[in-house]
Amino acid sequence: MTDRLILTLAILGGTGNEGTGLAYRWAKAGYHVIIGSRSSKKAKTAASEVNKRLARDSVEGMRNADAARACDIAILSVPYAGHKETLESLKQELAGKLLIDVVVPLNSEDITSLKVPPAGSAAQEAQQVLGEATSVTSAFHAISHTHLHRDGPIPSDVLVCGDSDAAKEQTLQLVAAAGMVGWDAGGLANAIVAEGLAAALLNINKRHKIRSAGIRVTGEQAPT
Amino acid sequence: MTDRLILTLAILGGTGNEGTGLAYRWAKAGYHVIIGSRSSKKAKTAASEVNKRLARDSVEGMRNADAARACDIAILSVPYAGHKETLESLKQELAGKLLIDVVVPLNSEDITSLKVPPAGSAAQEAQQVLGEATSVTSAFHAISHTHLHRDGPIPSDVLVCGDSDAAKEQTLQLVAAAGMVGWDAGGLANAIVAEGLAAALLNINKRHKIRSAGIRVTGEQAPT
Numbered sequence: 001m002t003d004r005l006i007l008t009l010a011i012l013g014g015t016g017n018e019g020t021g022l023a024y025r026w027a028k029a030g031y032h033v034i035i036g037s038r039s040s041k042k043a044k045t046a047a048s049e050v051n052k053r054l055a056r057d058s059v060e061g062m063r064n065a066d067a068a069r070a071c072d073i074a075i076l077s078v079p080y081a082g083h084k085e086t087l088e089s090l091k092q093e094l095a096g097k098l099l100i101d102v103v104v105p106l107n108s109e110d111i112t113s114l115k116v117p118p119a120g121s122a123a124q125e126a127q128q129v130l131g132e133a134t135s136v137t138s139a140f141h142a143i144s145h146t147h148l149h150r151d152g153p154i155p156s157d158v159l160v161c162g163d164s165d166a167a168k169e170q171t172l173q174l175v176a177a178a179g180m181v182g183w184d185a186g187g188l189a190n191a192i193v194a195e196g197l198a199a200a201l202l203n204i205n206k207r208h209k210i211r212s213a214g215i216r217v218t219g220e221q222a223p224t
Numbered sequence: 225m226t227d228r229l230i231l232t233l234a235i236l237g238g239t240g241n242e243g244t245g246l247a248y249r250w251a252k253a254g255y256h257v258i259i260g261s262r263s264s265k266k267a268k269t270a271a272s273e274v275n276k277r278l279a280r281d282s283v284e285g286m287r288n289a290d291a292a293r294a295c296d297i298a299i300l301s302v303p304y305a306g307h308k309e310t311l312e313s314l315k316q317e318l319a320g321k322l323l324i325d326v327v328v329p330l331n332s333e334d335i336t337s338l339k340v341p342p343a344g345s346a347a348q349e350a351q352q353v354l355g356e357a358t359s360v361t362s363a364f365h366a367i368s369h370t371h372l373h374r375d376g377p378i379p380s381d382v383l384v385c386g387d388s389d390a391a392k393e394q395t396l397q398l399v400a401a402a403g404m405v406g407w408d409a410g411g412l413a414n415a416i417v418a419e420g421l422a423a424a425l426l427n428i429n430k431r432h433k434i435r436s437a438g439i440r441v442t443g444e445q446a447p448t
Contacts, residue, residue, distance in 0.1 A: 107413065112410050112414075113410055113411055113413045113414060114410075114413050114414050114416070114417065115413070116340070116344060116416065120340060155442045156442055159424055161424075183424075183428045183431075183432060184427060184428065184431040184432065185424035185425075185427055185428060186336050186337055186338075186423060186424055186427035187337055189331065189337045189338050189339070190336075190337060190338050190420060190423050190424050190427065192338070192340065192416055192417070192420060193338065193416070193417055193420035193421055193423070193424045194424070196414060196416060196417035196420070197417055197421075199410060199414050199417065200383055200385075200407075200409035200410055200414050200417045200418070201409075201441075203408060203409055203410035203414065204407045204408065204409060204441060204443070205443070205446070207407075207408040208407060208408065208443075209445075209446045210443035210444060210445060210446055211443060211444050211445075211446045212443055212444050213441055213442065213443035214441070214442045214443065215439045215440065215441055215442065216439065216440045216442055217425075217428060217437055217438070217439055218379045218380055218437065218438045218439065218440055219428070219429065219432075219434035219435060219436055219437035219438065220434060220435050220436050221433075221434060221435075222429070222433045222434055222435045
């Protein structure tokens with residue numbers, strides 16, 4: 001995707017708690033990070049807040065289209081209501097790149113309930129809109145922003161789905177760089193599981209009176 | 225659902241490893257368990273194998289329709305290919321009861337890949353077929369039969385979905401009786417997450433060279 005030594009990541013729609021938390025962790029890990037937003041001003045404000053915490057200027061803020069153009073890898077973090085429209089407007093900028101879709105398609109009237117998109121998942125919708133020129137993976141849905149904004153390892157694993165093994169490998173590297181354990185959970189046909197887990201965990205928070213619910217994958221070493 | 229002291233559970237299509245594993249654990253916990261099958265002979269053979277391990281005659285085997293008629297709570301454990309047809313044939317027997325759907329809708333050509341049913345999930349399909357007379361919950365999808373057939377606690381949690389709180393409460397009791405930790409993961413709209421997790425975990429087994437992959441829910445105690 002690039003032969004530069006430092007990859008540039010653009011977090012599109014990244015001014016919320018989730019986006020700035022990922023920006024903080026990746027900037028700390030040495031990536032060049034851009035926070036994108038529909039508003040250049042909001043993007044710059046969010047970036048400068050992250051830079052203040054980092055005590056250095058590693059994060060930039062710019063409009064989504066400029067961020068998408070400037071990056072090697074884009075991370076899409078908009079509310080589901082703006083998912084398709086945002087992708088359609090950035091199709092050209094994202095061609096030839098990896099898009100990591102972190103969007104969770106929730107029922108707008110009840111955010112503990114999943115609303116499955118016609119394409120099967122948000123990530124499959126992204127792949128449909130962007131076409132073959134862009135590799136889409138699905139990850140980082142069920143991570144509490146409280147954890148992202150703290151330092152140290154995060155007690156919650158990340159399921160990664162995608163139809164390209166190389167794109168999944170790159171995504172798993174970014175999972176590790178952000179201090180989490182990632183797992184290859186299959187093709188985009190399984191993306192609704194990674195996305196829907198966020199809805200399930202919000203429900204678990206509410207019903208079991210815990211907070212920042214996440215998952216750990218368990219298993220036994222296979223015989224060699 | 226019943227005022228008898230010992231509940232009768234029928235595991236429909238329960239002659240496989242998953243069904244007999246659940247039968248073993250519930251019989252050990254004091255429930256009266258029936259293993260159902262299309263073939264009365266196969267059901268009786270599976271039941272007698274479980275009884276041998278229990279060193280007592282706690283499990284019966286009978287045809288699915290007889291098992292569904294005799295039970296208080298039915299657990300549906302058929303391959304997805306027979307899901308709808310089995311439910312249609314048992315609609316009358318299941319009226320007024322709780323059906324726990326453990327069926328995972330997999331792509332028959334690639335079992336690490338989810339194939340989402342038109343209704344949104346197997347459990348939503350079950351609810352559509354059975355109508356309001358039967359309460360449907362979704363649970364026990366991602367549990368390794370290796371773990372079920374061992375004694376002791378199982379290092380994998382169970383997500384429970386359903387639209388009736390009472391039915392979910394009953395299901396969570398059966399999760400605990402089988403030695404697992406259960407979580408209320410929301411309404412049937414979230415059932416595809418519980419079901420699809422099985423496909424994701426099969427993929428994780430394969431790609432990460434582990435076996436019996438499962439999940440644990442993590443979280444922090446909410447402030448009181």
